[in-house]
Amino acid sequence: MGEVQEGEWLGLTPPDNQMESEVTLVPAGDLAVSIEFESVLSPEVNARVRALDHLLLKAKLPGVLETVPTFRSLLVYYDPLVIAWDHLTAFIQTLIPHARPERIPPGRRVEVPCSYGGRHGPDLEAAAERLHLDPDALIRLHTGAELVVAFLGFTPGLPYLMGLPTALNLPRLTTPRTKIPAGSVGIAGNQGVIYSVESPGGFWILGQTPLALYDPQAAEPILLRPGDRLRFVPIAAESFQAMRRAVVAGTYHPLIEEPPERPA
């Protein structure tokens, strides 16, 4: 087992130099390594992260404990006494050229009901004005897009969504809110989020979904997964309470469509 010399962690390259220059492996302490793709907010880069995640999990490498995909990085937690640094990083290097969007199994299709504006979407009007759009046009742009769950993070089950039309690009709120209700649907910085628990935050709140992104009491506490393809479906504000009661009672089942089985 070779020893890693100090400083060598700065961008490990395999001997034949076929590594793509924009992917680096950086230690994150002694029990994790971060695989970093190009530092841009891009659905294609995120898809490469999720593809690498898929390939690594499929390989079931002993010593790999869990992985956390994010926008442009994959954090891999490992046990160094089961798999040595050199072996883990060499193995990951062999996967990187194959980490292409086509490799990811198609995600589930999820429909998320959303009550826009009014008390559910306190920033809808202001966002529309800022974007020089009619509020109805903004809603149409938001519901017309198929969004991808780039990853879950920040709070349990909170999705970071990509694929919003650029016409909806807004900077984060200059004054973040201290208390955003769970289920609030926000946009900022070319990303979308759905807050999963009451949180502080800087996203513009367009509406609210009665769905539970996170329910610690449920048999399956987390609703979404990285890679889910999501569409917002507008509902009337008057329907919200009844739908929320049904969600809490366990009688409302959101539309979540598994992809068709691919031939092996």
Next chain:
Amino acid sequence: MSTITVVEPGLLTTVQDLGRIGALRYGIPPSGPLDRDAFILANRLVGNPDTAAGLECTLTGPALEFHGEAIVAMTGADVPVIVNGAEVPTWTALRVKPGDFLKLGAARTGCRAYLALSGGINVPPVLGSRATYLRGRLGGFGGRPLQKGDRLPTGSPPRPLAELEGRRVRPEWVPVHSATIECRVILGPQADRFPPEGIRIFLESTYRVTPAADRMGYRLAGPPIPHRHGYDILSDGIPLGGVQVVGDGQPIILLVDRQSTGGYTKIATVLSVDIPRIAQAKPDHFIRFREVSVAEGHAVLRAHRAWIDGAIERDTA
């Protein structure tokens, strides 16, 4: 199988096991004991697998009444432990019987004490673990700290109690909790976002633990660390021990209940073997950081695991 009644809950007492693995990708941190070494040794003293659930007791511990026979052990912070009115040793396997009353007092040194019981605390696992994630109201006993009147179910002892009674951690190996600790770190993942001066300040300064120190993270106060090009990053995963530095230049060490991902620069990551020292640090204690390489970190980990494996005195025939 039996139960324990919580007579007094203590300041912050939670059911923990080694942690919830595989849920970080869903935004759920592993939780588990902040002082993993003390927790594992308590479990081994009572004959449990490392993964059995026990109690993490913060500063002032609980008072418990036992309804069954069991072996118990307390480790971690230096707390006075009273059973039926008499002080008993810690880091030692002790027998309790039905009706026994055990009280953990206020920690003299250290911050977190651990109580293990033969057979473990038998609450239902959630997402594969009995650890409590407080912010998420998930797992453990109802997703919350223990309260007066709670009845904790306990499992069956895995080994005959007579075999376990009296075993102890080698006295010379019981950790001493000091007011200044050194944390070894591996630089990064965003070390390149700090100028050399920033790295130097981080590694040469002494930082004070502020009152904002808990299972999620320890906020420190001290010489501010400058950035290169600001402190925002595209959100990435936060490892255990990740040291985040934002606009005020103050380090925050992220721990077992941390957010899974975050959008701020991390200058370094504390070695896993030094997290237990942080677990025992209190406000107004001091932390210094020392850089090590990945290779050195792994060598330290290997040696540490061997140390844990040898920590309990063998019974003499």
